[in-house]
Amino acid sequence: MKKVLIIGASSAIAEAVARLYAQRGDHLFLTARSPDRLQSLIDDLRIRGCPQIFGQPMDANDFAAHAAMLERAEADLGGLDVVLMAHGTLPDQAACAASVELTLNEIRTNALSVISLATLVANRFERQGRGTLAVISSVAGDRGRQSNYVYGSAKAMVSTFLSGLRQRLFKAGVAVVTIKPGFVDTPMTRDFKKGPLWAGPEKVARGIVRAIDRRGAVVYLPSFWRGIMWVIHSIPEFLFKRLSL
Numbered sequence: 001m002k003k004v005l006i007i008g009a010s011s012a013i014a015e016a017v018a019r020l021y022a023q024r025g026d027h028l029f030l031t032a033r034s035p036d037r038l039q040s041l042i043d044d045l046r047i048r049g050c051p052q053i054f055g056q057p058m059d060a061n062d063f064a065a066h067a068a069m070l071e072r073a074e075a076d077l078g079g080l081d082v083v084l085m086a087h088g089t090l091p092d093q094a095a096c097a098a099s100v101e102l103t104l105n106e107i108r109t110n111a112l113s114v115i116s117l118a119t120l121v122a123n124r125f126e127r128q129g130r131g132t133l134a135v136i137s138s139v140a141g142d143r144g145r146q147s148n149y150v151y152g153s154a155k156a157m158v159s160t161f162l163s164g165l166r167q168r169l170f171k172a173g174v175a176v177v178t179i180k181p182g183f184v185d186t187p188m189t190r191d192f193k194k195g196p197l198w199a200g201p202e203k204v205a206r207g208i209v210r211a212i213d214r215r216g217a218v219v220y221l222p223s224f225w226r227g228i229m230w231v232i233h234s235i236p237e238f239l240f241k242r243l244s245l
């Protein structure tokens, strides 16, 4: 049995992960910014057999609430084995290009809030000498593209931060898992036209749980995205800047 904290638990991907943990009898502490949504998630997971489940509403941009939430999660669960961070927003790139304020708000939600929480979790796990921190980053962080470079740069910051954290915490017996999904059919991508590269949240959730169990490092979900991003990353800049991706 694992004691699992899921931050941003109302995300479609996180909900699918929580169901898998509930089914196998793990204990859960969830945070989501909507109290009603949080309560309905908790009720549903109880019905699905989760033996112990707690929660607290939290806006990830309320930085002052981060430490107290972690204290409470650890106290309610009686310890922490796994922390998964899933919250995020997909910015309107054109609107961000026209607004510094909007751009910085998106960076705050998608990068700075994650870095604040990851720092606090890392220090706890380092002290206890075990634990797994998993964060949903994105393939979008592998290379800035004109269509979504605000989101991409926030995810790049997260991925690079986690890379450093992984190296530091390995020596303390703590695993840091960077999860890089490709296109996933969730409310975040509601308006996008779907095609063969798209995956459902349940498939991605199974990959996340497997990666956490194996204490993986950088995981592309589905795995073919590693190859796609290798190709995109390999395009020389003189050519890349002429493309419209």
Ligand SMILES: NC(=O)c1ccc[n+]([C@@H]2O[C@H](COP(=O)([O-])OP(=O)(O)OC[C@H]3O[C@@H](n4cnc5c(N)ncnc54)[C@H](OP(=O)(O)O)[C@@H]3O)[C@@H](O)[C@H]2O)c1
Pocket: 008, 009, 010, 011, 012, 013, 014, 032, 033, 034, 058, 059, 060, 061, 086, 087, 088, 089, 109, 136, 137, 138, 139, 180, 181, 182, 183, 184, 185, 186, 187, 188, 189
């Ligand atoms: N879908 C994709 O194609 C895709 C691809 C790569 C990576 N990802 C990443 O996967 C993660 C999960 O996204 P998803 O696809 O499952 O989309 P989703 O269902 O739209 O989930 C996003 C979640 O983030 C929450 N959130 C946003 N801002 C928040 C804040 N300030 N405080 C707390 N929660 C906040 C939202 O809460 P509310 O319900 O309250 O709005 C929502 O539950 C995100 O980090 C996303 O960037 C998604």
